[in-house]
Amino acid sequence: MIWLILFIGIPLTDLYILVKLSSYMGLLATLAIVILTGISGWRLLKMQGRGVWARANSRLASGELPGDEMLEGVALVASGALLITPGIITDVMGLLLLIPPFRRLLVHFAKQHLKAHIHMYHVDMDSSYGAAPFGAPPFGGPPQPGERTHHSKVVDATWKEHDS
Secondary structure (H helix, E strand, C coil): CHHHHHEEEHHHHHHHHHHHHHHHHCCHHHHHHHHHHHHHHHHHHHHHHHHHHHHHHHHHHHHCCHHHHHHHHHHHHHHHHHHCCCHHHHHHHHHCCHEEEEEEEEHHHHHHHHHHHCCCCCCCCHHHHHHCCCCCHHHHCCCCCCCCCCCCCEEEEEECCCCC
């Protein structure tokens, strides 16, 4: 329900502000403000996006997962969508997402929200079924000489590709 209110309420409020602004400043000045905020926001978005992309690549190169950078990327995509939507409120929201400290604060809250709502479960299975608790060797360890491994779920297959 809240999403419906946001998707209807924000555009209507933006339209109201644009009409009031154009009656006060004139249509051309209002259009100039909307176009200039869109263009400047787009340039800032490209710059910020390159920075996030570089940090993500750096973390990947060092063997780390770029979790924060992925969430910042999502925030930048949202910023781009807000900036190309005509309106004062959407432009302000989009520009706020381009400010790195604000975006990182938003990412922090998003991570806290995700941690609170994502539950991970671990299920231990008897090793005779092919799984073992964490830290134990799978399938109860390597087979001993002469031991049959009837519980193994390994399938070996070969194939050949033929040109038609």
